[in-house]
Amino acid sequence: MAVDPVIDRHPTLQLVGRTPLVETRLFRDRYPSARVVAKVEAFNPGGSIKDRPVARMLADAQARGDLRPGQTILDSSSGNAGIAYAMIGGLLGHDVEIVMPDNASRERVQRITAHGARIRFTDAILGYDEAMREVQRRHEAAPEQYYFADQYSNESNWQAHYDGTASEILEQAPPDITHFVAGVGTGGTITGVARRFDEVRPDVQIVCATPPEFPGIEGLKPMGPDHLVPAILDASLIDTWVDIDVDKAREFSVQLAAEGLFVGQSAGAYIFAVETVLADDPHAVVVTLFPDAGDRYFSTGLWDVAPKLASP
DSSP states (O other): OOOOHHHHHOTTGGGSSOOOEEEEOTTTTTOTTOEEEEEEGGGSTTSBTTHHHHHHHHHHHHHHTOSOTTOEEEEEOSSHHHHHHHHHHHHTTOOEEEEEETTSOHHHHHHHHHTTOEEEEEOGGGOHHHHHHHHHHHHHHOTTTEEEOOTTTOHHHHHHIIIIIHHHHHHHSOTTOOEEEEEOSSSHHHHHHHHHHHHHOTTSEEEEEEOOSSSOOTTOOOOSTTSOOOTTOOGGGOOEEEEOOHHHHHHHHHHHHHTTOOBOHHHHHHHHHHHHHHHHOTTOEEEEEEOBBGGGOGGGTGGGGHHHHHOO
């Protein structure tokens, strides 16, 4: 990894990565022989897993001379990468501009603007792919003004997870891992981890959680034939695709909160996929990710179901 001296010495960015791994006991009664562990990515300074690829992409861009003084960092995001760009880009002395759908959670919008970044909204009815198209249009109109990080095509994205996330999992997780469960936002996480596992643990099954287009799950991309496929996604590495029931994924988020794990809705989706794995293999040892924290979703209604589920 090429590391920019500014990133290397900045104390905040030294906190990126090395997140803890925790075991959840949600399935202990039904599947007593199984184990489910997850990397808690809210421990990153920007509060999500997106700090990893954004720090790597910007460090590599500076090292190559692609990100130049005075340029504005530009990309599309559903929220978490936008926060990482705003925080890290600001620390590096760059303006940041994020294009995102106008149904992004209020908490994410507030965090992005708190770091001083500008947001350009697209119509959520047109889907997240419209935000990707709009950022391309803006870059094409002013290529010298912007450094387009292009997280969907940037090789440094998946490399951050190959070098970092996967290495940490191999060090922290039980040695008898059978499955790794994640999803596709940009494709960087599942591609990077799966590539590393393919080299050193090819026996581990790679499972991808895929949401429906509506109502969808923030941070996860629908993967139907009418949707843009991230360029860095290597789908050949994925062994199993699991279609997510959004309502059940929300319920799993609430159940995780009852365990003291206050994580976001993508974590609930991953746990839904984990349940599918355990139904087929009750002795599985599954590693997954909790990409962010639950307090980014108060305004989305995610936690509105909590009182009902908690009632006797």
